[in-house]
Amino acid sequence: MPFSLTGKTAVVTAAGQGIGRAIAEAYRDAGARVIASDIDPSKLQDLAGVEVFECDVTSQRSVSALADFSGKADILANVAGFVHHGDIMTATEEEWDFGFNLNVKSMFRTIRAFLPGMIELGGGSIINMASVASNLAGVPNRLVYGASKAAVIGLTKQVARDFISSGVRCNAIAPGTVQSPSLNDRINAFDDPVQARKDFIARQPLGRLGTAEEIASVALYLASDEAAYTTGTVIVADGGLTI
Numbered sequence: 060m061p062f063s064l065t066g067k068t069a070v071v072t073a074a075g076q077g078i079g080r081a082i083a084e085a086y087r088d089a090g091a092r093v094i095a096s097d098i099d100p101s102k103l104q105d106l107a108g109v110e111v112f113e114c115d116v117t118s119q120r121s122v123s124a125l126a127d128f129s130g131k132a133d134i135l136a137n138v139a140g141f142v143h144h145g146d147i148m149t150a151t152e153e154e155w156d157f158g159f160n161l162n163v164k165s166m167f168r169t170i171r172a173f174l175p176g177m178i179e180l181g182g183g184s185i186i187n188m189a190s191v192a193s194n195l196a197g198v199p200n201r202l203v204y205g206a207s208k209a210a211v212i213g214l215t216k217q218v219a220r221d222f223i224s225s226g227v228r229c230n231a232i233a234p235g236t237v238q239s240p241s242l243n244d245r246i247n248a249f250d251d252p253v254q255a256r257k258d259f260i261a262r263q264p265l266g267r268l269g270t271a272e273e274i275a276s277v278a279l280y281l282a283s284d285e286a287a288y289t290t291g292t293v294i295v296a297d298g299g300l301t302i
């Protein structure tokens with residue numbers, strides 16, 4: 060069977076819904092022991108066949124507790140992230156700090172918590188959720204988000220380069236617009252949600268939104284031994300947004 064994760068331990072942040080949940084399910088279905096974590100444990104209750112753990116990735120203590128619970132992990136999928144809406148004139152310093160803390164510094168914390176165990180195991184795979192809204196593309200009203208996701212890609216390349224000889228790979232995924240609960244919230248925040256959904260779809264040349272499962276497939280590949288020669292890169296799965 061391709062992309063087997065049998066015998067591996069995988070930790071997923073923000074696994075309660077959307078892309079994180081789909082990744083936790085894909086890793087579970089591929090045979091991994093999965094620790095599915097989220098700040099909201101109620102979202103993890105109906106996730107079968109995985110171990111669940113409440114973790115707020117903006118808290119060092121919470122991330123350390125997740126690492127203690129999980130033990131050494133072969134795979135770390137950093138999925139937690141937040142979409143701030145606004146441009147450089149409307150964003151506040153507080154929003155900038157919150158966005159960077161949740162979208163980037165969270166990965167600084169989790170990677171530092173799990174990397175030593177991966178090195179002891181002789182290797183591992185870190186998958187960081189970026190976005191096409193980053194250094195790859197400017198998207199309207201995504202100032203904090205795009206800047207923080209560009210930082211995710213920089214962090215990914217640095218970790219990949221610094222630990223390449225330890226067997227640890229570190230890659231990022233840059234999705235386009237993907238159907239998820241928070242996307243619904245963003246669409247419903249518009250005065251005309253029906254038109255807003257059409258506009259989101261219209262910016263995808265493929266003519267539709269992506270699914271969380273389509274992003275999870277990429278995360279499964281990157282976690283697998285089949286991706287052994289792939290590190291420090293960004294896989295774009297964006298419905299053609301950046302063509």
Ligand code: NAD
Pocket residue numbers: 072073074075076077078079096097098099102114115116117138139140141142161188189190191233234235236237238239240241242271
């Ligand atoms: P979502 O936004 O619907 O869900 C996010 C999850 O994160 C929720 O379960 C929430 O409880 C959890 N969470 C929030 N704060 C947390 C914290 N401090 N610690 C731990 N968990 C926390 O999910 P989504 O839209 O699938 O997005 C997942 C990731 O994919 C994000 O990093 C997002 O930026 C990225 N992404 C999403 C899209 C998209 O269109 N949906 C596109 C590109 C990138």
